[in-house]
Amino acid sequence: MARESMEFDVVIVGAGPAGLAAACGLMQRAQQTGLELSVCVLEKGAEVGAxxxxxxxxxxxxxNELFPDWRKRGAPVTIPVTREHFYMLSSPQGGLELPAFMMPRSLHNQGGHIVSLGKLCRWLAQQAESLGVAVFPGFAAVEALFDKQGAVCGVLTGDMGVAADGTPKSGHVPGMALRAKYTLFAEGSRGHIGKSLIDRFALDRGRDPQHYAIGFKELWRLAPERHHPGLVVHGGGWPLGQNGGGFFLYHGDDGLASVGLIVDLNYRNPHLDPFWEFQRLKHHPLLARHLWDGKRLAWGARALTKGGLNSLPQMILPGALLLGCDAGTLNGARIKGIHTAMKSGLLAAEALVPALAAGRRGDRLNEFEELMQDSWLHTELKRARHFVPALHKFGPWAGGALNWLSQNLLGGRLPFALHDRRPDHAALKPAADCPAIPYPRADGVLAFDRMSSVHLASTGHDEDQPCHLRLTDPALPLRDNLPRYDEPAQRYCPAGVYEVVKEAGQPAFRINAANCVHCKTCDIKDPAQNITWVPPEGGSGPNYSGM
Known part of the structure; x- marks a missing residue:
């Protein structure tokens, strides 16, 4: 069956804040200059926001820059931050609240809003479509296309209806070639194609390795007397101790609250289980008093890119740009990445429209780099460049004190450079050298098991499709990772995808790909870098539409 092809001026991979901001910005600028553009946005989720x-x-x-009248347009941004507190927990029962003056200025949230990113991006997709953008949910871009000069010239979408053995099923539809003058990659953290492009074009040469965390989130409906719209609670310390990360609790609208934990993926103890760290966190009285008598509605997990400016690869390559978390524009000092991702998309639009108007295609958009250097986005990232390395090197207390000095008194400057040049996957110690970590059982009230959580992620895959979690060496998990690290995939995967089981009395490594919530943690944390995450059939995966 022949593969069909479609032509666009710009193809955007990913309907997140970066991709949709770029799409809207492109059409706005094109209309202002009288330029006709064809722009499409591909989204691998079943719907925008999934x-x-x-x-x-x-x-x-x-x-504000994209839609100054966003309130009149009905943007789902309605709950301003009214109160915020920051705590350092010392034990399962103890801790202390840190006064505002002790916090790095970057962690203050006055003027911010509590939102659902899924709802915000569905609204952005509506704005994009009203401007003439074609938004295609349920289609996964699986690889970049290149022209004869080696420049990116579009993407290939994945086949639909392929059996696990690679043979076509009834109703098989080959993927399409979507060709473009320029392609924007906004796949989110550890984007599959973005990762391959960084390697192919050596975009990270001279940079620190990228750093990541896994973030968990649960959506709860609180008892009415416990709900306080606009309340923000942040904290660190227990249960992670010297491991980097922290927790959050945001009271939104309609009696809902979001609670979550972020665990840095440079942790050393292979016995650590990020899923269970989050579950036991909720028993701390600080969080339990909010959640008690409430109901858990949804659960999810996702990697986030947090290395900052020191780890930011080149974002320009022939015929393409890397945007948002596909590159790593999150501001670690503020724990915020939505506005920075959107700004990267707006800068892409600003660079692209004059290039397209001049008839260019497939070249390097060097003007994007110039715009980036002159933008408030670069200023933010430069001010925050020491924040993550300080925490990685010195821990939450000493690193936090250094960050207070840097952010509050020195404007993000230090008299010395801070770097973390060890990749997250190289941080693990042998299991025999680390203490085991006892985790409590799920009580079904505040703490829940993996499978009930995966159920709340509404994840869905046709089990008769090729496995999208590929092992370079299938023997390595049992041969190397099991004896040295007690195969950490059993624990760092939040969804129970990886198991070591007994088959005929012998250990076997099992991949339950249908459980996958597309968090990408396995692609990041596997100590041998033996696992590669690739997109499954379009429309597969979790559905976080209410999150």
Whole structure:
């Protein structure tokens, strides 16, 4: 069956904040200059927002630039931050609240809004479509296309209706070639194609390795007397201790609250289980007093890119740009990435429209780099560049004190450079050298098991399709990872995808790909970098539409 092809001026991969801001910005600028553009946005989720997960606190800076009248347009941004507190927990029962003056200025959230990223991006998709953008949910871009000069010239979407053995099923539809003068990759953290392009074009040469965390989020309906719209609670310390990360609790609208934990993926103890760290966190009285008598409605997990400016690869390559978390524009000092992702999309639109008007295609958009350097986005990232390395090197207390000095007194500057040049996957110690971590059982009240959580992620895959979690060496998990690290995939995967089981009395490594919530943690944390995440059939995966 022949593969069909479609032509566009710009193809955008990913209907998140970066991709949709770019799409809207492109059409706005084109209309202002009288340029006719064809723009499409591909989204691998079944609907826009299905794969988006964030706390989320929104800085409206980029939204104000994109749609100054966003309130009149009905943007789902309605709950301003009214109160905020920061705690350092010392034990399962103890801790202390840190006064505002002790916090790095970057962690203050006055003027921010509590939002659902999924709802925000569905609204952005509506704005994009009203401007003439074609938005295609349920289609996964699986690889970049290249012209004879080696420039990116579009993407290939995945086949639909392929059996697990690779043979076509009834109703098989080959993927399409979507060709473009320029392609924007906004796939989110650890984007599959973005990762391959960084390698192919050595975009990270001279940069620190990228750093990541896994973020968990649950959506709860609180008892009415416990719900306080606009309340923000952040914290660190227990249960992670010297491991990097922190927790959040945001009271939104309609009696809902978001609670979550972020665990840095440079942790050393292979016995650590990020899923269970989150579940036991909720028993701390600080969080339990909010959640008690409430009902858990949804659960999800997603990696986030947090290395900052020191780890940011080149974002320009022939015929394409990397945007948002596909590159790593999250501001770690503020724990915010929505507004920075959107700004990267707006800068892409600003660079692209004059290039397209001049008849260019497939070249390097060097003007994007110039616009980036002169933008408030670069200023933010430069000010925050020491924040994550300080925490990685010195821990939450000493690193936090250094960040207070840097952010509050020195404007993000330090008299010395801070870097973390060890990749997250290389941080694990042998299991025999680390203490086991006892985790309590799920009680079904505040703490829940993996499978009931995966059920709430509404994840769905046709089980008769090729496995999208590929092992370079299928023997390695049992041969190397099991004896050295007690095969950490059993624990770092939040969804129970990886298991070591007994078959005929011998250990076997099992991949339950249908459980996958597309968090990408396995692609990041596997100590041998033996696992590669690739997109399954379009429309597969979680559905975080209410998150």
């Amino acid at each position: 794969h988006l997960l964030s706390g989320a606190l929104l800085d409206t800076h980029a939204l």
